[in-house]
Amino acid sequence: MAEPISTPVKPPFWNNPQVRAILFQAIALVVTVAFGLYVFDNTQTNLRRLGIASGFDFLSSPSGFDVVQSLIPYSPTSSYGRVFWVALLNTLLVSALGIVLATLIGFVIGIARLSKNWLISRLALVYIETFRNIPLLLQIFFWYFAVLRAMPSPRQSLSLGEAVFLNIRGLYLPAPEFQIGFGWVLAAFGLAAALAWLAARWARRRQRATGQQFPILSVSLALLLGLPSLTFWLAGSPLVWQLPELQGFNFRGGWVVIPEMASLLLALTLYTATFIAEIVRAGIQAVSHGQTEASLSLGLNSSLTLRLIILPQALRVIIPPLTNQYLNLTKNSSLAAAIGYPDLVSAFAGTVLNQTGQAIECIAITMTVYLTISLLISLMMNGYNRRVALVER
């Protein structure tokens, strides 16, 4: 006969840690959502009381103003929504160019900073310490109001072979006009790229199998340049250059890099490149010196050592902080508003907001876009980071 065991009293459910955790989370969620709804409803009510229009209908009404730089067709009859895309593309353009240039300059300067040549390393040091320690906005003003304002007027433009002109209104370049048959040139380029890729694969395999090297760089270059050029000649030169011409007040035709864009790009690039240079230097110094010695004693020369041994290992250290710099550069591009470059903040969160008076909507859209761009950059860089990261066996 079993002893009647005094079964322990089942604790009430609110003393169950699991139930409690879920309960608290649910309460927190309800409170947050309720607060959000309250703010939203109150905003709506008060906007109505003040007679301020709300909603996103304004995006389809015509803007009525011009924008100085647009990568897509745009006129004052286009909608505010179109202004958004124009502005977004301008932001992306200056950010993308800035990221590429800052990376190139940053890597070169970072490596130069470690050079054994005293002059080179000191010059790199001076550059880094100067540009890193001056506020970015000040640098933008410097390039815009001091340097680019010193350019001559359109009539006294500096010119290069009557095709490229530089004046206070910008840098005017010949624009390519593609004729029928240019598709063949593009196709030839694609073919050359594919061939170069195959050749590189073959050369790598052969080197692994036999140790013999193949001058893959010069062969690829010859393919990439030669094949399209030959096609270009065979197709009867299907490309004309539209030269900028002085007509009335300004140059017309060709491509123009406006000074607003140039100074913003210069400042962003030179400023961010200093940080990248320091990141690169730190990354390289993080690779133990024994690696270099081992590589040199195996008979690799110093440039191969840098390319094959040091940089791949340094990249593991470099990539995460590099991502931060890319994000900074993109966000800093919003300083464009200070010099009238029509970026997202200036043209959309500025002019459109002002012409429509719909501050909440415009700012919300702008913040969402910057958040999205930043997250995308992070996502891409994290993907790349996973590829170069040390794979532990």
Added chain:
Amino acid sequence: MNPLKTLTAAAVLLLAASGLAQAGAALNAIKERGFIKCGVSDGLPGFSYADEKGNYNGIDVDVCRAVAAAVFGDASKVKFTPLTAKERLTALQSGEIDVLSRNTTWTSSRDSAQGMNFTGVTYYDGQGFLVNKKLGVKSAKQLDGATVCVQAGTTTELNLSDYFRANKMKLTPISYDKSDESAKSLEAGRCDVLTSDQSQLYAQRIKLAKPDEYVVLPEVISKEPLGPVVRHGDDDWFDIVKWTLFVMVNAEDLGVNSKNVEEMKKSANPDVKRLLGVEGDKGKDFGLANDWMAAVIKQVGNYGEVFERNVGQGSPLKIQRGLNALWSQGGLQYAPPVR
């Protein structure tokens, strides 16, 4: 920085809009606070301009001082906030300022969708062009292909595009946040033309290093009635700002000015008696002191005095009254009667 300011203003707007404000509360809040928050321009001689001592001068400034005289009997009870064209409307919407007196053009969308009320017209203006004489341009119709500096977020920006489009001319606009940047760009040659309201062009010109080298083109391409603005929904406050302006115009009409106001109190003219609070109780109707209109005239002056002192013959701008003369002298300034 401007983006930051705009952001802040938007954030404040969000908070203000989500707060619990009540209609008609504006006047009470102002009275309790003890001064008026007035938004003016970031530097426009004749309209709102801070001198070397930091004192603000100009027509737009005097309007705010007049409102302060009306509400508090003391024209000095104003706090001025300089705003760029881009910031001004959000600043008013968000309640950062009580009244915007910043050469702002009265338009239908601002009166409706943007939630504002224009209280009247302090200056009838029109948009024009300022160019360097060296260009040899005699008419705005010759501006095909020109690069034009303009202030961002203004009606000017819209009129400019309209005008070039209507005349089938090519336009390269450079829009700056600050009028000073436009002026600097015109001097440096970044743009061929500066466009703005004509009054502003004259004011901008005297700020240039060599004003004589620049000329204002004859064309006036738009109607720009400039006036003070308040938020939609505060009717009591709206009435006071509106009638302060009317009082100044009526005073000029009746020959009352800051110097003779005490004397005129003895006038036999019933219109003058009502205006100066000698007869009737026009103060109570507005919730103000009975002699508030007299205080406005005494401390700030009538419309003509304000005009001449700031932009007219008593100023470096020397602008003619033109459209801004009284209706009885061929102008457009006309105020409803005080009765």
